[in-house]
Amino acid sequence: MKKAREFGDDLAIIFVESQGATQERMERFVWDRGWMGTTAMWTREAPFRTGSNGIPNFALIGADGRILMKGHPMSMQSKVVKAIEAEIKKGKGAPDDAPRSLKSAYKALAKGDYAKAHAAARRVVARAGDDAAAAEAFIESVDARFDKTLKRVEYLLSNGYALRATALHDELRAGAKGNDDLEARAAALTGSMNSDLVSDEMKLDRAFSKLEVKLHEKGLDEKLLKRVRKMAEKNEASRVMRRARRILDLAG
């Protein structure tokens, strides 16, 4: 958890519950430990096996999607931290095996500038040199990432995270500026983002998020839960209140 707080969004942390707990038990455990409110994620689905039978054990995946190290987290702590720092740096540039001609495209993508990344790769394609195929593959990956991020905007919107959805959509629109196709794809969502419904959801999200922060600090405190219950009853139809109802269900 210390790493989640220290590295923030630069590092993704996935905790995999490996003792067969139910979803409710796992979530309640996380709340009770005060671990909500960080960027860490929790799941009961193991994405792979590390080969270790003891817990905790870990694997660190690099920015390129390959396993960098695995083992016991406590015995390798300083090595893990160094590797994370190096990968964060690497993730903000181009992969080691990327052609030199695509370095600026990768850098632009790491900054969320999809249009600039596209344009830089297109220039490489236009030169029809040795790197043209790599540049075309890069453009495909940029498009795929853009579309997946758009889907996340939709997910956030329909699951009661209107503020996050709006912020992410704004980032996408800014990153698409200068590329007609990307701009059009981002604009397809603009209508629903600017609706009265989303505006109301944002107000409620703002209010509920403040309460949520207190819950993260104090855990599922009865006084706070009373306020959550009241807010949920008053705004029953709201998407934001789906989050509230999950908390109330866990509290029992």
Added chain:
Amino acid sequence: MKSLPASLLTIAAAIPAVVAATVPAATQSAVEVGDEVNFTFRSAPVNAMGIKGLDELRGKPVLVEFWGTR
């Protein structure tokens, strides 16, 4: 969380292999350093904000920690 003896870190880089998302983890062989991993969760992890696959996290390091609630 329990602290059990750590297994030795496998240093040798293995032949890269993609862990198929459709194969349940229990039936997969263990990953090795250098392997490319890919996985789509059936249910989005708690606090994942819509992220359902490891591929969506490309570009940043991902620490996967196996832990328990007992």
